[in-house]
Amino acid sequence: MDKLLIRGGRQLHGEVRISGAKNAALPELCAALLSSEPVTLLNLPRLQDVATMLTLIRNMGVTIEQVEGGVRIDSSKLSSPEAPYELVKTMRASVLALGPLLARFGDATVSLPGGCAIGSRPVDQHIKGLQAMGADIVVEHGYMIAKLPKGRTRLQGASIRTDMITVTGTENFLMAATLAEGETVLENAAQEPEITDLAEMLIAMGAKIEGQGTSRIRIQGVDKLHGCTHRVVADRIEAGTFLCAVAATGGDVVLRHGRADHLDAVIDKLREAGASVAAVEDGIHLHSQGRLVAQSFRTTEYPGFPTDMQAQFMALNAISEGPSKVTETIFENRFMHVNELVRLGANIQVDGKFAVIEGVPQLSGAVVMATDLRASASLVIAGLVADGETIVDRIYHLDRGYDQMEAKLRGIGADIERIKG
Ligand SMILES: CC(=O)N[C@H]1[C@@H](OP(=O)(O)OP(=O)(O)OC[C@H]2O[C@@H](n3ccc(=O)[nH]c3=O)[C@H](O)[C@@H]2O)O[C@H](CO)[C@@H](O)[C@@H]1O
Numbered sequence: 001m002d003k004l005l006i007r008g009g010r011q012l013h014g015e016v017r018i019s020g021a022k023n024a025a026l027p028e029l030c031a032a033l034l035s036s037e038p039v040t041l042l043n044l045p046r047l048q049d050v051a052t053m054l055t056l057i058r059n060m061g062v063t064i065e066q067v068e069g070g071v072r073i074d075s076s077k078l079s080s081p082e083a084p085y086e087l088v089k090t091m092r093a094s095v096l097a098l099g100p101l102l103a104r105f106g107d108a109t110v111s112l113p114g115g116c117a118i119g120s121r122p123v124d125q126h127i128k129g130l131q132a133m134g135a136d137i138v139v140e141h142g143y144m145i146a147k148l149p150k151g152r153t154r155l156q157g158a159s160i161r162t163d164m165i166t167v168t169g170t171e172n173f174l175m176a177a178t179l180a181e182g183e184t185v186l187e188n189a190a191q192e193p194e195i196t197d198l199a200e201m202l203i204a205m206g207a208k209i210e211g212q213g214t215s216r217i218r219i220q221g222v223d224k225l226h227g228c229t230h231r232v233v234a235d236r237i238e239a240g241t242f243l244c245a246v247a248a249t250g251g252d253v254v255l256r257h258g259r260a261d262h263l264d265a266v267i268d269k270l271r272e273a274g275a276s277v278a279a280v281e282d283g284i285h286l287h288s289q290g291r292l293v294a295q296s297f298r299t300t301e302y303p304g305f306p307t308d309m310q311a312q313f314m315a316l317n318a319i320s321e322g323p324s325k326v327t328e329t330i331f332e333n334r335f336m337h338v339n340e341l342v343r344l345g346a347n348i349q350v351d352g353k354f355a356v357i358e359g360v361p362q363l364s365g366a367v368v369m370a371t372d373l374r375a376s377a378s379l380v381i382a383g384l385v386a387d388g389e390t391i392v393d394r395i396y397h398l399d400r401g402y403d404q405m406e407a408k409l410r411g412i413g414a415d416i417e418r419i420k421g
């Protein structure tokens with residue numbers, strides 16, 4: 001298992017290129033299954049999750065050709081609309097294959113993803129919504145087996161209101177509805193920029209969608225979608241992670257292609273903490289000097305503070321001045337990084353969905369274990385400011401969602417290397 005070795009204490013200066021977003025690329029690879037014509041996705045990040053999704057769809061009989069900056073996906077010969085457990089277990093986003101397969105073939109078998117470190121993450125809303133569109137779905141032997149009733153060839157438009165806001169749920173319904181008969185209205189829809197990006201790709205394929213980026217999305221089903229070329233939106237969580245890293249170490253960095261307009265909640269907190277952050281042409285500029293002031297925050301759905309930035313901002317709070325309180329409202333078990341941050345000298349108490357942090361002036365390097373994707377990123381940030389050497393073990397979590405993180409950090413002056421294991 002690979003590890004990262006970090007020698008902390010360096011300020012970060014220079015430019016980082018932000019990659020395409022994991023959470024847009026994954027649904028968009030599934031959206032390519034909606035058409036028998038080729039789809040080209042550009043600005044595709046080099047991530048383990050993307051590789052897993054490509055294996056998953058290749059397994060179904062899809063042809064993938066590498067092109068500069070991305071892939072060309074040809075699903076005209078897709079023969080087996082199935083997502084097996086072996087692939088789904090390493091990546092929950094595989095559930096995004098369900099909506100497109102069902103919409104195009106009237107038939108899909110997708111493994112239930114199972115729980116993961118940050119929470120139980122059920123998919124009951126996905127099933128309920130697709131059932132409202134006329135699918136028969138049974139759960140047997142750990143699989144969701146979805147079919148259209150006899151005599152039907154298309155899903156039916158429906159009004160779907162989920163019990164809570166769900167990002168991949170909204171994406172599954174959005175993709176399924178593009179080929180359904182009639183109108184689908186998604187109420188209580190997620191508003192994340194990745195959903196808007198997916199909707200823009202679907203529109204480029206001939207879908208009729210209105211209201212993306214709001215809580216009410218309307219889709220008029222069409223008979224067929226065609227191919228398209230789409231550029232994956234920049235990863236706001238990768239950008240937010242680098243902002244927190246530089247805010248913690250001090251320094252001056254431009255995040256090329258970063259979208260400040262997708263990170264308002266995080267940038268507001270960084271400014272309140274004392275960092276200077278500005279949108280610049282095709283990027284974000286951050287300048288930070290000296291110890292910042294810790295900030296309390298509460299994770300909520302977009303446009304609120306993202307749960308995917310909670311761990312990284314907590315690492316920053318751990319070495320900022322004063323107390324802060326972090327409230328995690330989206331996932332029930334997303335404080336796995338706390339014990340590891342404590343091993344590095346942080347002062348953090350957890351009580352249910354609250355974490356209370358008392359900033360300390362200095363962390364000290366140690367061996368720590370990554371438990372999930374963003375927990376790993378928070379440990380890297382802590383390692384960059386800690387005294388001496390920090391080893392972050394189990395970074396396969398990090399590789400799931402960060403495109404060459406250590407090379408990008410080295411490029412702006414961090415002392416960080418990968419130890420192959
Ligand atoms: C690939 C991708 O885009 N992943 C993101 C997506 O995950 P994902 O789409 O899985 O997260 P959801 O928005 O669905 O989850 C929100 C909450 O709803 C619950 N829920 C969801 C669906 C369901 O059928 N039943 C149910 O109870 C979840 O357990 C969670 O408590 O949004 C999360 C919340 O912003 C992010 O942390 C993930 O990075």
Ligand SMILES: C=C(OP(=O)(O)O)C(=O)O
Nearest residue numbers: 023092093308373374401
């Ligand atoms: C939780 C995350 O991703 P996923 O939904 O793919 O597990 C994340 O990106 O932080």
